[in-house]
Amino acid sequence: SAVISQKPSRDICQRGTSLTIQCQVDSQVTMMFWYRQQPGQSLTLIATANQGSEATYESGFVIDKFPISRPNLTFSTLTVSNMSPEDSSIYLCSVPHRLGYGYTFGSGTRLTVV
């Protein structure tokens, strides 16, 4: 399966600031996905990022709050903008397995906003 390097692994941020999360994949992938896992909750898809096109956002998520970059087939960033304590969550990136066997997830970024 693909290997994903996600960073930072955790951060504590002040409200009103922004944090950019990076995901680097060891192989080229067309689609990358960004998820949020709020404390004690399941994962919710934020957006799908395809290289060369605008990210597609799910209901309840907007580009101004969660801008995404996808400059090439192995890299993507998610920015959490103008943070509030409600943004405290684990953020994960994911890519389809190269052989079609499931999906691989990054180790996650645990964000705490104070």
Added chain:
Amino acid sequence: AQSVTQLDSHVSVSEGTPVLLRCNYSSSYSPSLFWYVQHPNKGLQLLLKYTSAATLVKGINGFEAEFKKSETSFHLTKPSAHMSDAAEYFCVVSDRFGNEKLTFGTGTRLTIIP
């Protein structure tokens, strides 16, 4: 539209006894179904996947799941629980026809009693 319902938010079993984690799905097309496990402060790990081959799917660590179309179910089982199985388990559905987004269930927390 696709959705998945995990019928139990918390399951407790004694070490050495069988495990059953229940999942029902809804999908407009032939679905792909997955079970993922998340250990405390760890990333998501794929346990097994169903993609229209054999209806009984064997995964890692002795887990298996049976796809039952008539019951729209994909329950996860293990004959004998081990202490290391204590974790959060997520049932996940993906629409295989041009839509690779994953929809996660709300999760089942498995506790193993010594």
